[in-house]
Amino acid sequence: MRLSRSIFHEVLEAEYTKTNPFNDIRNLKVVKNISNVPPTDEEMRLICAELRKENYGFYIFYMLIYYCGIRPEELRNLKIKQLNFKTRSIELDAEFTKTDKYRAVPMIGNSFELLKNYEGCNPEYYIFGTWVPNGGRHSRKNWFLPNPYQINEDTPNRQWNKLIKIGLGINKNLYSGKHKGADDKREAGMDIKTICTIFGHSEIEMTERYMHSLKVERLEAAKNVKLKIF
Structure with missing residues (x-):
C-alpha cells in the first residue's frame, strides 16, 4: 500500500x-524527494542541450512545460489546429484539461519561435505524435513531431528517465520543469495571479505549490522574526 x-x-x-x-x-x-525540486540553471542548460541533441521534438515538449505550464497529458493530446499563431496562444480543449475547462495559454518565452515551423502542418496531426499506430516501436528522432497518431501515455516519462535521470544523472522529474518555470516567471516580475491563470489553477495556493523559491524566501524571513524570550 x-x-x-x-x-x-x-x-x-x-x-x-x-x-x-x-x-x-x-x-x-x-x-x-529531491526529484520534485526544480532544476538549477546549470541543470537546465545540461537538460536542454541533451534534449536538443537527442530529440528536438521532445525538447519543444519540455519547453512548453517550462514556459507555458502545460501538463504532459495536455501536450500529448495537443493538435496543430490548437496553435493560434495570430493571437500567439495555445488553445487547450476542455476535454483534456485537469479542470475540464477550455484554456488559452500564451506562447511565452521563445515558444512562439519553437512552434512557428508547425504552422503549415496538417491541422489534425498531434503536435508531439508518432507515425506508428498504438505506440509501436520506432526510433526517437522521428517521434514527438507532428504525426497522425498519439504517443503512449508513459512515453514522455520513460524517455525522460532514460535521457536525463540515467543519461545525465540528474535526479529531477520531467514535471519539475513546471516548478522551474513558476520560479523563473516570478523572478522575472510576473505576479502570482497571472501565473495562476496561465497554469489554469482555480486557487493561488495551488500555484504557490510550484514555487520552490517562494518557500525558501518565507523560511528565510521566518529566521528574522523577533519573538519574546522567556
Whole structure:
C-alpha cells in the first residue's frame, strides 16, 4: 500500500489525474524527494542541450512545460489546429484539461519561435505524435513531431528517465520543469495571479505549490522574526 500511494502521489503531482483515492488513508507517510525540486540553471542548460541533441521534438515538449505550464497529458493530446499563431496562444480543449475547462495559454518565452515551423502542418496531426499506430516501436528522432497518431501515455516519462535521470544523472522529474518555470516567471516580475491563470489553477495556493523559491524566501524571513524570550 505504501508503494502504491507513493507512486500515485507522483502521478497526482504531474496532474495526470484529478483526485487521489489514497487521500483518506491516514497513517501512511509519503516522502517527497529531491526529484520534485526544480532544476538549477546549470541543470537546465545540461537538460536542454541533451534534449536538443537527442530529440528536438521532445525538447519543444519540455519547453512548453517550462514556459507555458502545460501538463504532459495536455501536450500529448495537443493538435496543430490548437496553435493560434495570430493571437500567439495555445488553445487547450476542455476535454483534456485537469479542470475540464477550455484554456488559452500564451506562447511565452521563445515558444512562439519553437512552434512557428508547425504552422503549415496538417491541422489534425498531434503536435508531439508518432507515425506508428498504438505506440509501436520506432526510433526517437522521428517521434514527438507532428504525426497522425498519439504517443503512449508513459512515453514522455520513460524517455525522460532514460535521457536525463540515467543519461545525465540528474535526479529531477520531467514535471519539475513546471516548478522551474513558476520560479523563473516570478523572478522575472510576473505576479502570482497571472501565473495562476496561465497554469489554469482555480486557487493561488495551488500555484504557490510550484514555487520552490517562494518557500525558501518565507523560511528565510521566518529566521528574522523577533519573538519574546522567556
